[in-house]
Amino acid sequence: MAERKRQRLDKILSNMGYGTRKEIKKLIKAGYVTVNGEWADDPGMHVDPDNDVIEVDGERVIYRRYIYLMMNKPQGVLSATEDRESAVVVDLLHPEHAFFEPFPVGRLDKDTEGLLLLTNDGKLAHRLLSPKKHVPKTYYAEVEGAVTDADVKAFARGVTLDDGYRTLPAELKVLQSGPKSEVELTIYExxxxxVKRMFQAVGKRVTYLKRIAMGPLPLDPSLDPGEYRELTEEEVAALKGAESGSPA
Structure with a gap:
């Protein structure tokens, strides 16, 4: 994504929570806004938010270029920025977050719930999705059929999917085994x-799937499906500094 440079003053201030465009126009007209120490007199003037000093009533506006969001993606919503027929995850964002044009980091199937990261930081997204990085992704799954120690060992070796691809070794933890099993699975690709195809390879069917962690970041349990929040500075730092996951 191309980096933004000069932008309209009223758009920047609106995005940063100083009011609607109409309210900001009134602030500027009343003399509350300065740019580089000079009174601003035009809401439409273009400024460089990274280098120009913008102040509102003496308070400096701290502009941010990137946004990092954690969403508990609900079922029935696509991990996409647009679709002609179905709702997409960015439809769930408030205007102050949608302004940054974040996109999902990777995808979850339409019927899969759980942790989905959205950001406009292309470098971080690329790093998290790079096949060379082996960033771990952990899922909770409900599976039709008894998941056994043999399945655990098969997943640890890697299984062959329906198209002949052999997966990297994965970590399968059986929480409950029976006609309906509950498991946690960590994969590195x-x-x-x-996940569904891996269980299909051992003769079982996933009936419910939820991603509960990605890299060092667990899903916030306080987020109901469809809810989201911004990542903390510590969480962003952890994502940026995460070591590559081990495929073994």
Whole structure:
């Protein structure tokens, strides 16, 4: 994504929570806004938010270029920025966050819930999605059929999918085994429908799937499906500094 440079003053202030465009126009007209120490007299003037000093009533506006969001993606919503027929995750964002044009980091299937990161930081997204990085992704799944120690060992070796691809070793933890099993699975890649296809490879069917962690970041349990929040500075730092996950 191309980096923004000069932008309209009223757009910047609106995005940073100083009011609507109409309210900001009144602030500027009343003399509350300065740019580089000079009174601003035009809401539409273009400024460089990274280098120009913008102040509102003596308070400096701290502009940010990137946004980092954690969403508990609900079922029935696509991990996309637009779709002609279905709701997409960015439809769930408030205007002050949608302004930054964040996009989902990777994807969850339409019927899969759980942790989805959204950001406009392309470098971080690329790093998290790079096949060379082996960033771990952990899922909770409900599976039709008894998941056994043999399955745990098979996943640890890697299983062959329906198209002949052999997965990297994965960590399968059985929480409950029976006609309906509950498991946690950590994988280090992101092939299409991978979790479902891995269980299909051992003769079982996933009936419910939820991503509960990505890299060092667990899903915030306080987020209901469809809710989201901004990442803390510590969480962003952890994502940026995360070591590559081990595929073994």
């Amino acid at each position: 992101g092939k299409y429908h991978q």
